[in-house]
Amino acid sequence: MEKNRSENTELKRRILYLDMAYTLKMVKERELEQEFASRDCGGYFEHVWGVHPIADIPEKRQLKYEGFKVSQVEFSANQTIIEGSSAYYSFFKYIFPLNFLVSQIRFVAFLIRLVKREHINIIMCTDPYFTGLIGLFIKLFTKARLAIWVCANYDDVYSETGVIAMPKLFKWRWVEKIVERIVFRKSDLVVGGNQNNLEYALKNGAKTGKSTVFPVGKLIHRQHMIDPGLREKDDLFSQSKARYHFIYVGRLVDLKFPDDVLRAFTVINRGEPDCALIMAGDGPMLEQLEKMSDEMGVRDKVHFLGNINQVRLANLLAGCFAVLSPLTGRSLIEATLAGLPIVAYDRDWQHEFVTRYGAGIVVPFRDWQKMGEAAIRLIQNPEETKKIAEASRRTGIDACDNEKLFGHERREFDKLLNR
Structure with missing residues (x-):
């Protein structure tokens, strides 16, 4: 069991971090340890409890129905990882919705006791829906402050794709809207991953005086900080005959529009046949995209690599000519750290990020024809492209200045704890 750290806690800063992006297993497999390590805000928090309430679902684990048991693992000297399951009880084995409800109530009760016992000051949730509701319930029964870190514009996603954030849990968008408004309004601090995400939160109940931006640059693997000229050459470039390699990094899902990348690449290929496309990522659209490329x-010019580790990704980025970004998150920062010119849709945070120092070209949303044409212009104008690449590298370095990023976070947490 978790060792009780409740002695002499009056001046200690402790955080419960509810996040469903990755399980511990996924973090280790994909070398995303920085995702967890950054939670302590550069040593600001004396201890972190990282929580994934339903870790069986992303890992597709078979449920054991052995009663209430949670996994507690020491990730580091100052962080404990707690992973729960979607259902615990054999009595409700064949009534999953009821099992889920009872199991999550039991899990929340466990977290409430943990927060009280360990004198946890802050609950950080990374969505305004499931983890946000859990955080809100914990807040109601403890003295902890509730913070929501929003790293997506869920309104934009729904308007363009018709896909809601958590369809299995809420089923309808109008239900999600009710939940997010309650969670945002009751939160003590609402944080956007970028200005666009923050504006979405402010439109949906977050309070201007209790909101800020925590950029995602702190999550970047240190391998990407290595000068691109000093990184190892990936074997793919020795095997490929192409002169210009373009890359897309991200999940192969509808809301990321990877199919537009293929369409843009056909435009590039017509203008400059000496090219290839790397698709780094996995997802349910893989077979569809392979068929499209055929x-x-x-097809012979597109390399579908699936999920790859961070070392290989950093090496691949360093060898590419440019990145094609319909809608990506931290991988856009990783691309700039490799000094890659960016061709991006005008969506979410991308316009703000790409134009800050001139790191690339922004084209209208979903206009894959112009995305392809912009990429060709990069090939045809090498001197201008060199300047863009230099600006891209500066953009990435600035985005990953942890001293600046953590300094801002600490000031915001200080204000939160002193309210």
Whole structure:
């Protein structure tokens, strides 16, 4: 069991971090340890409890129905990882919705006791829906402050794709809207991953005086900080005959529009046949994209790599010519750290990020024709492209200045704790 740290806690800063992006297993497999390590805000928090309430779902684990048991693992000297399950009880084995409800109530009760016992000051949740509701319930029964870190504009996602954030849990968007408004209004601090995400939160109940931006640059793996000229050359570039390699990094899901990348690449291929496309990421659209590349006649020029580790990704980025970004998150920062020119849709945070220092070209949302044409212009104007690449590298370095990022976070947490 977790060792009780409740002695002499009056001046200690402690945080419960509810996040469903990755399980501990996924973090280790993908070398994303910085995702967890950054939670302590550069040593600001004496201890962190990182919580994934339903870790069985992303890992597709078979449920054991052995009663209430949670996994507690020491990730580091100052962070404990707690992972729960979607259902615990054999009595409700064949009634999953009821099992889920009872199991999550039991899990929340466990977290409430943990927060009280360990004198945890802050609850950080990374969505305004499931983890946000859990955080709100914990807040109601403890003295902890509730913070919500929003790293997506869920309104934009829904308007463009018709896909809601958590369809299995809430089923309808109008239900999600009710939940997010309650959570945002009751939160003590609402944080956007960028200005666009913050504006979405402010439109949906967050309070201007209790909001800020925590950029995601602190999450970047240190491998990407190595000068691109000093990184190892990936074997793919020795095997490929192409002169210009373009890359897309991200999940292969509808809301990321990877199919537009293939369409843009066909435009590039017509203008400059000496090219190839790397698709780094996995997802349910893989077979569809492979079929599309066949039908478009470019299958032999497209490399579908699936999920790759951070070391290989950093090396691949360093060898590419430019990145094609319909809608990406931290991978856009990783691309700039490799000094890659960016061709991006005008969506979410991308316009703000790309134009800050001139790191690339922004084209209208979903206009894959212009995305392809912009990429060709980069090939045709090498001197200008060199300047863009230099600006891209500066953009990435600035985005990953942890001293600046953590300094801002600490000031905001100080204000939160002193309210």
